[in-house]
Amino acid sequence: MNDDIKQGFEVKPLLEVRDLTKYFDVSKPWLTRILEKQPKQILKAVDGLSFEIGKGETFSLVGESGCGKSTIAKLVVGLQRPSNGEILFDGQDLNKAITSKDSNRIRRRWQMIFQDPFASLNPRWRVNDIISEPIRVFKLAKSKSEINDRVDKLLTQVGLSPADGNKFPHEFSGGQRQRISIARALSSEPEFLVCDEPTSALDVSVQAQILNLMKDLQRRLGLTYLFISHNLAVVYHVSDRIGVMYLGRLCEVATASDLFKNPQHPYTQLLLNTIPDMEMTGIKRDPVHGEVPNPIDPPSGCAFHPRCPLANDRCRKETPQLQKNAGSLIACHAVEEKRNV
Amino acid sequence: MSLLEVKNLRVEFPTRRGTLLAIDDISFSIEPGEVLGVVGESGAGKSLTGASIIGLLEPPGRIADGKITLEGERIDDLPYEKMRHVRGKKIGAIFQDPLTSLNPLYTVSKQLTETILVHMDMSQEQARKRAVELLDEVGIPAAETRIDSYPHEFSGGMRQRVVIALALCANPKLIVADEPTTALDVSIQAQIIAIIKRLCKEHKTAVMLITHDMGVIAETADRVAVMYAGRIVEIGEVRDIIKDAKHPYTKGLMGSIPVVGHDVEVLQQIDGSMPRLNEVPKGCAFNSRCPDAINKCFVDRPDLMQTDGLSTAACWLYSKEAVNE
Ligand SMILES: Nc1ncnc2c1ncn2[C@@H]1O[C@H](COP(=O)(O)OP(=O)(O)OP(=O)(O)O)[C@@H](O)[C@H]1O
Ligand SMILES: Nc1ncnc2c1ncn2[C@@H]1O[C@H](COP(=O)(O)OP(=O)(O)OP(=O)(O)O)[C@@H](O)[C@H]1O
Ligand code: SF4
Ligand code: SF4
Ligand SMILES: [Mg+2]
Ligand SMILES: [Mg+2]
Numbered sequence: 001m002n003d004d005i006k007q008g009f010e011v012k013p014l015l016e017v018r019d020l021t022k023y024f025d026v027s028k029p030w031l032t033r034i035l036e037k038q039p040k041q042i043l044k045a046v047d048g049l050s051f052e053i054g055k056g057e058t059f060s061l062v063g064e065s066g067c068g069k070s071t072i073a074k075l076v077v078g079l080q081r082p083s084n085g086e087i088l089f090d091g092q093d094l095n096k097a098i099t100s101k102d103s104n105r106i107r108r109r110w111q112m113i114f115q116d117p118f119a120s121l122n123p124r125w126r127v128n129d130i131i132s133e134p135i136r137v138f139k140l141a142k143s144k145s146e147i148n149d150r151v152d153k154l155l156t157q158v159g160l161s162p163a164d165g166n167k168f169p170h171e172f173s174g175g176q177r178q179r180i181s182i183a184r185a186l187s188s189e190p191e192f193l194v195c196d197e198p199t200s201a202l203d204v205s206v207q208a209q210i211l212n213l214m215k216d217l218q219r220r221l222g223l224t225y226l227f228i229s230h231n232l233a234v235v236y237h238v239s240d241r242i243g244v245m246y247l248g249r250l251c252e253v254a255t256a257s258d259l260f261k262n263p264q265h266p267y268t269q270l271l272l273n274t275i276p277d278m279e280m281t282g283i284k285r286d287p288v289h290g291e292v293p294n295p296i297d298p299p300s301g302c303a304f305h306p307r308c309p310l311a312n313d314r315c316r317k318e319t320p321q322l323q324k325n326a327g328s329l330i331a332c333h334a335v336e337e338k339r340n341v
Numbered sequence: 342m343s344l345l346e347v348k349n350l351r352v353e354f355p356t357r358r359g360t361l362l363a364i365d366d367i368s369f370s371i372e373p374g375e376v377l378g379v380v381g382e383s384g385a386g387k388s389l390t391g392a393s394i395i396g397l398l399e400p401p402g403r404i405a406d407g408k409i410t411l412e413g414e415r416i417d418d419l420p421y422e423k424m425r426h427v428r429g430k431k432i433g434a435i436f437q438d439p440l441t442s443l444n445p446l447y448t449v450s451k452q453l454t455e456t457i458l459v460h461m462d463m464s465q466e467q468a469r470k471r472a473v474e475l476l477d478e479v480g481i482p483a484a485e486t487r488i489d490s491y492p493h494e495f496s497g498g499m500r501q502r503v504v505i506a507l508a509l510c511a512n513p514k515l516i517v518a519d520e521p522t523t524a525l526d527v528s529i530q531a532q533i534i535a536i537i538k539r540l541c542k543e544h545k546t547a548v549m550l551i552t553h554d555m556g557v558i559a560e561t562a563d564r565v566a567v568m569y570a571g572r573i574v575e576i577g578e579v580r581d582i583i584k585d586a587k588h589p590y591t592k593g594l595m596g597s598i599p600v601v602g603h604d605v606e607v608l609q610q611i612d613g614s615m616p617r618l619n620e621v622p623k624g625c626a627f628n629s630r631c632p633d634a635i636n637k638c639f640v641d642r643p644d645l646m647q648t649d650g651l652s653t654a655a656c657w658l659y660s661k662e663a664v665n666e
Contacts, residue, residue, distance in 0.1 A: 065497070065526045173614045174383060203383050203553055208597035208608040215607070230527055233556075237599035237608065260601055274531045276556025278583065278600055 012091075013052035014192055014224045015076060020085035022046040022071050026296060043296050045071040047248035048085070050322070055191075058218070058225040060235045060256075062271070063245035066295060069228045073196045076226060077112045089192070108138040111185035115197035117177035121169040127180055128165035131155070134188040154183040158213060175206030182213065186221075194226045199234065211238060232275050236260055244268045247295060247303040254328035264330050266308045266340070302333065310334040342413055343370035344547050345394065345515055350407035352389050352398065354618075361618040363389050363402065365571040371515065374545040376537070378562030378579065380553055380594070382615045385568040387551045391517045393417070394549070395434050396424040411515065430460045433508030437520035439500035442507060443492040449476075449503055450488040453510060460511035475506040479536050498529030505536060512544065519551045534561050555598055559583055567591045570615055570626035573645065577652025587648040588656050589631045625657065637663040 024043040027033055033040070046068045053059040061069045074080040076087055078098045087094040089106065097106045111134070114120045121130055131151050134140075141147045152162040158179040169177055178198065185193060195214070199207040211234065217223055229235050235242060235256070242259050244252040244267065252265040263269045293299055293306065302320050305311040312333075320331040334340040352364035364386045371377045379387050392398045394409055396416065409417040416427055428434065436442055444452060453472035457463060463471065469488075476484035479502040492500055501521065508516055518537070522530040538561055540546050550562060558565055558579065565582040567575040567590065575588040586592045596609030613630040622628055624639040631638065635657060643655045643663075657663035 064528060175614060204555065205382060205594050205597045205611050206614070208599075208610040209612075211599070212607050212610055231599075232527065233599040233601050236601045237605070271528065274527045275601055276531075276554070276560050278556055278559050278598070 012055065014055045014057075014090055015053040015226070016086075016088040017052065017072075017076065018050050018086040018088070020046055020049045020072070020075060020087065021083045022068075022075060022080065023083045041296050044248050044298070045295070046075065046082075049245075049248070049250055051243055051250065051253060053192075053224055053226060055224055056218070056222050057240045058227055058238050060227040060229065060239040060242045061245055062228075062230065062232060062235055062242060064271075065230070067245040068248045069245060070196055073112065073194045073226065073228055077110055077194050078107070079112075104138050108134065108140070108188035109190050110192040110194065111188060111190040112194040112196065113178075113181055113185050113198045115200050117174060117181050117201065118169075120181055121177060121184075123169055125168075126165065127155075127167055127169065127172075130169070130180060131165070131184045131187055134184065138188050140188060150187065151183075154187055157186065157217070158183045159209070173206075174202050175209055178202060178206075178210050179213070182210075182217075186217070191222070192224045192226070194228075196228045197230070198227075200229065200231070207234070214238070232272065244271065247293060247298055249303070249331065250322060250329070251304065251331045252328060253322065258326075258328055262326075264325060264328060264335050264340070265332050266310050266334065267304050270307075302331075310340060344373045344375075344412060345371040345549075346408075346410045347390075347394065348408045348410075350390070350393060350409065351405040352386070352393055352402055353405045354402050356401075358619070362405075362621075363571050363618055364393070366407070367568075367571075367573045368407075369566055369573060369576060371547045371549060373514065373547055374541050375564065376541055376548045376550055376562045378558040378565040379549060379551045379568060380555065380558055380565060381568035381574075382570075383553070384615060386571045387568055388519055390568070391434075391519050391549060391551055394515075395428055395432050395517050396421075397428075397434070426460075429456060429513075430511045431514050433510075433513040433516045435501075435504055435508050435516060435518040435521045437523050439497065439504045439524075440492070442504045443500060445492055448489050448491055449495075453488070453503075453507060456507060456510045471510075472506075475509055476503070478509075479503075479506045480532060481506075496529075498525055498532065501525060501529075501533055502536065505533070509540070509546075513546065515547045515549065516540075517549045517551075521550070521552075522557060523552065523554070530557070537561060555583070555595070567594070570621055571618070572626065572655060574627070574656070575652055575654040576645065577650075581651040585650050585652075587650050587652050587659065588654040589633050589658075590627050591654070593630075625655075633658055635664060635666075637666055 022045045024045055026043045027041045028038060061072060063069060075082050078094055081095060097103060128151050131154055132147050135147055135150060141150060151165055155162050155164055160179055199210050202210060227238055239256040241255050243250050244265065246267050252268045263272050293303060299306050301317045302315045305315040314333050320333050322329040322331045323336060325335055348368050350364055350367050354361040354363055381387055393404055404417055408415060411431060450472060453475065454468040457468040457471055473484050473488055476488055481487055481499060481502055495503065522533050525533065534557060537548060541548060552558060562579045564577065565579050566573045569590050575591045582591060583595060586595050593611035599608060611630055616622060616626060624641055625643055628634045628638045637657045643657050645653045645655045646659050648654045648659045
């Protein structure tokens, strides 16, 4: 990774991602392919992506459905192996560390919270057992009573009561279930939480409770978050820095306030235009025109060029790389050539 | 005369442990060309209200009381076949997941023309022509050629547009749209909303738009009904509900929405959660979470009343007698 891409951290980054790629083979079965004379089809879900997240920071990823956000989430917690590139967690190569003998020592340091609190909790387990599972798996407590104490504390920490531990998930509302998954994620005392659409399945009023809880925990426990959401107002509220993705690549990385005040990449500008206007000032939203491109056969050069008002010949041929621009990182020829103003 | 009138609707579910009242005496109306937004907590009864109107309430759920009229004619007690005709001809439905409304085995063309032929007196050729026009209208590029595709050959946003086209086949007077954009991307969401708005303007189609996305409501709805625990707790013009909510639940709801450009460390939140149907307390259903509750709130249930603003709300704070009690 070239040094241009580092955004000048004062603190050591907790997570460093370098030239990360994840390809999926989505070819038809071998025989069909031969009969229909079709080539192998490779989907580049994540295509050479680099970013870092500082300790205690909230870094968010935004972008259209299918741009690769969840794939990155799964890669950085080791649920999927990258096709290429490196993930360093606190300086250690993540994929080496999780296959090593004492992998438990490092694996307990991160956890993931998923979108759907209904699907991610085992319906036949009592809440106590759900929350204590990581404690038992990683052998973090010496006795039954120590486990119970920790579960009680976790339940209280997420705004439930110790008595709730004896209940089953179906006895809780959606927001309460998401609290249970947060308590479970916190039980191994992780430093890093990957949250993939943690409030998308919830009501706005419940969403506020969960976002407040997450921020409060971050303050008290010094947590680092990788946060994924398609709700831009939520992202604005929680993030320190934001990465905007398009078709497996980052097109802009900036602080939350820079990104929303002064979006520079043409795609970011269009994306921000789609935020529903709560102030009802009568300004018409301009929907992003054109269809989301086919990820198996992405447009040449800058993948955004078929939908970009500033596209020219160079854009159709040459893929733009992330470059420093007024404190942000932008991958766009027009911005580089200053013809975006 | 309003296009749609819902009067004192009650929907219940008989269960082994007694009857659950899921919709508890709600009344509202929709005018031609109007978009009524319906918002509220998950489980508040938004979908059940929509399902009651389009006659797709799933048993054991049943309308226990009340009356629904469309253009002055009662539709809540029609036999199944008659209601099915009303549903295609006068009321269109759009659901969250476009795949539930589309048959994966048939081309888009077949599904559209069949629906058109059932409801309109047309030849096969005319029906196909109309189908192409509809796809055009909802913004499917190259409709003439795309029409012969199967649903899975379309992206999510395009499928939802096909569902809208399907709902429009017979020029309905009313569209009931239950979370039509929730499963879609923000950018495609904006396109769908633009289509819905244009339809209301050009065809005077009325829309009942159920969603918990207040941003969508702000941009699309003329009036908004806020539901909580099976009741409408506030109803009024969209501007008044968003800028000057009167019911404590609506106020809490509006305050809890993050807004780009508003820097707050902690979002306003309503503590607790909505009571389950079998645990709705006596008095106002919101009383255990309400920061402003007064004595009467724990005894009697408030009905919608005029507030000191422009909306109507079901809250004792707007009754002089109750406040002075
Ligand atoms: N296991 C897999 N096999 C094949 N393709 C996959 C697989 N997982 C993801 N993909 C593809 O990779 C791309 C990125 O998917 P991903 O789930 O990361 O997107 P996303 O940004 O999280 O989208 P969303 O906002 O819809 O959740 C998509 O085109 C998806 O279809
Ligand atoms: N078959 C059923 N048996 C018992 N109760 C039911 C049944 N179907 C729905 N309900 C209850 O009726 C209430 C209203 O449900 P409804 O689906 O209308 O809510 P909603 O406002 O649309 O919520 P959401 O935002 O989650 O879609 C809920 O409390 C639900 O639990
Ligand atoms: S590189 Fe070209 S096509 Fe891509 S965003 Fe910039 S101007 Fe548009
Ligand atoms: S009636 Fe009472 S409890 Fe209900 S919202 Fe009004 S003040 Fe609160
Ligand atoms: Mg995802
Ligand atoms: Mg619903």
